[in-house]
Amino acid sequence: MSKPKIGIFGLTSCAGDQLAILNCEDELLDIVGAVDIKSFIMAQSELKAVQDQMEDSRFDLALVEGAVVTDEDEKMLKKIRDNTKLLIAIGTCAAWGGIPASRNDLEREELYQIVYGRREDLFGCHKPRPLRDFVQVDFSLLGCPIEKEEILRAFSSLLHEDVPVLPTFPVCFECKLNENLCIFKEKDDLCHGSVTLAGCGARCPSHGVPCRGCRGPVDEANIPSVYHLMKEKGYPVADVERALRTFTYNAEIPQ
Amino acid sequence: MGHSELTGELIPRHLNVRVIAKDNLETFLGGLREFGEVFGPVEKERGAYIYAQLTDVKNVVQDAQRTVLPPKKYLYPQKEELFRFSTQEGYRKPESVDKGRKILFGVHPCDIHGLSILDKVFAGRYHEPRYFDRRDNLIIIGMNCLPDERCFCYSMGTDWVEKGFDLFLTELEDSYFVKIGTSCGEDLVHAQAELFRPVTDEDIQLYKERVNERNKMFVNRVELANLPQILELEYESEVWEELGRKCLSCGACSAVCPTCYCYEVYDVLDLNVETGSRIRRWDACLFKDFAKVAGGHNFREERSTRVKHRFYHKQVTFVEEFGRPSCVGCGRCVTQCPAGINLIDVFKEIRGEKVVHKSAR
């Protein structure tokens, strides 16, 4: 069996997810042994335009980081999709818009004004949107950034022509496995663990910091109940909603 | 004064009770390391107690409230590798698991009952050898705790233990009344006999007072008589829908429950796709995927049916199978549910006016 051809790409993002892959230091050699990485700009010393690399290969698997913000992003994403059998969104930006989309409630001009003091469009930006608004996404690895454990599991499962079995339940469960005090319950912290997808090992509450929902909403997130509970704790709905949308502006948030 | 009491040794006294001064307890715990690793409740952060290894016995909290996770984590860990497999060799049955002896100090009566319930489950139709490998090496030193407003063990009949411990301590004034439950417990005492003294009439008097005082402290009374029947009558109650709207499907209640035992099994392959591990981790019936089967059918798609399931399994179907509810009234789920769902209130509501009205009509 020939090794599957893989491409790792980044759209508009902080490159944290690509870095997370590079940070699999102990396993990098195993990864390279198992798959044929055809394109990974971040890890290449010799820079060749991504476009050219795509001309050369068709990919079995493309991992795409980042939100779609510019016309170039969109063009590149569609090109990647045309050249790959499977497309995986890596990171919450790719899956939900992430931090770049967190102020999608404001018009771009307004944001330019706030950030640069001029209302004009300097970069040709649109409101950041997740990959699935443009192309078919076969699978998502969540997180800001993604978890090493899940990257490895995704690779090995896909090599086995299977999809990885990853948690589908909320962060709270992992929080209890770690035996943390519930800071939402006991300290009235604005913790979003109950509506956020687990897989990070409840990293933040395990350090006494509320979960900000960086892994995106869990399927069946019970937002109305959370709103109700937060209201009881004295938080204005607007604050709760802002917090909920920090990483996932594009998620549907029922009232 | 103490000396004259020591003459109590001459009077025939129950041999299975002793007294240890509080000042001697840490020494005793330190000495137990001869028998195995010693674990007990420590304060992880303010107000959160957990069982942890007592590398320093000074960290033990003798009067700790309920721990976040119950002792089940030592018998049935949150996540573990069951075996390794390879395309070349198939799979090998693993050597039995960490058989090292563990001594668990400070186990409350409800948790001792919790363990005996897990014993029944794992010894049932499908005997679980890993559990019993560990169980056979677990020494239990119980502690007669004082209830808070979330405990309802009294109602569940789990506020008291007659067995299931090697030693069981009840606080007197500046000492503990020690009941010896097994010959192993006797060995533990014998090994450091100098730390214990025989009981005196005064101790017994004090002990009885303590037990009576404790009995009066249980403020939560949940009427359990015919609860299974009432639950069955209330199967369609609006209460379940209401709980379904509130519940966050987070599974915290199952994770912390001393008698919840459901697990998920899956394989993790290595990158060579030749070898891998079979993993087992705790699962919870509150999760949306829990009752999802091949073809995508889900037996409990609606959240309300999942919350309801947890109640009915604990209080109805478990009773049918094992003769008692699997809830031991430890109050952990009440403490941890981020949505504030309180089992005691639910039972009260289910038993409430509505039920009386119906039967009155």
Ligand code: SF4
């Ligand atoms: S602290 Fe946050 S993540 Fe942990 S149980 Fe509470 S709400 Fe859930």
Ligand code: SF4
């Ligand atoms: S606890 Fe929440 S914010 Fe922190 S890493 Fe996990 S999902 Fe992200």
Ligand code: SF4
């Ligand atoms: S159902 Fe709740 S109160 Fe009953 S044993 Fe489980 S955690 Fe304790």
Ligand code: SF4
């Ligand atoms: S802990 Fe509460 S919110 Fe979470 S699953 Fe259990 S009942 Fe529902």
